[in-house]
Amino acid sequence: MAVMNVNPTRMELTNLKRKLVTARRGHKLLKDKRDELMRQFLELVKENKRLRERVEGAVSEANKHFSMAAASMSEESLAVSLMMPSQRMSIEVTEKNIMSVKTPVFVPEYKLADKGEVYSYGLAFTSGDLDEGVRTLSDIMPDMLRLAEVEKTCQLLSSEIEKTRRRVNALEYVMIPDYEDTIKYITMKLDENERSNTTRLMKIKDMMLQQSHNF
């Protein structure tokens, strides 16, 4: 029982009652927000995990190919083959609103229309492993972008969920019980005053009757 430090007056009571109503409504809204955020988050986390498994697998495989290429080619010719990329990639970022959490959406843009146009070297002096590696990477690129989007969204959502959960708990376990207890305390106090007032009046009436009429 935690009673707040307030004067037990009628005005304070109406104020508190109004605050309690607001707190209850806020609690309900925040709880709904938390549940919806959680639902979206869990869906995204599953996708995040799936994408990450796929991307990590593909990147590791590409790395193997590159290591093989590096072993079979001279360092200079490898550096030269990769020096002048023909493709150029950039992204457009738009914002999406998930329960008032702003999350990014990435749309890739390519300089060359043909997305497969990634081999920036002649095929005569390079190893096949290099081609394999580049192809693996270019195949996984859409997934990698999606992963960037999803992982960022997950991070943003998780901190928002944490915040919302704290608020819900603070309202549910601290603020609302406090208000309820204080309201109860003030009501009791006012009733008690009322009763003592009544008894006092009765007593005075008796005394006055005694004085004037010798009852």
Add this chain to the structure above:
Amino acid sequence: MYKIAVLGDRESICGFACLGLETISVCGEDDAKEQFRRLVKEDYAVIYITEYCAEMLKGEISETENQITPSVILIPGVKGNTGKGMENIGKAVEKAVGSLILD
């Protein structure tokens, strides 16, 4: 119009150059930190970073966590997969749910 960067040791990231991503090879912790700070300041929306390199930049990466961009994504380097990326997903889940519910 935002750019994409790949940060890490040279062997791990050279392939990404072909795709038209900007590759930035780093050597040493100070260099990595300096490059990463520059990328965050400029308009890079996605920064792929090798797990090994990310190890040196823990503080800097966690600073970007609550911004919309850049999105910092860990990828395995030539030294192999350390499972750091998956661990981060687990951390996000733990933060949101309160316990690790993924299998």
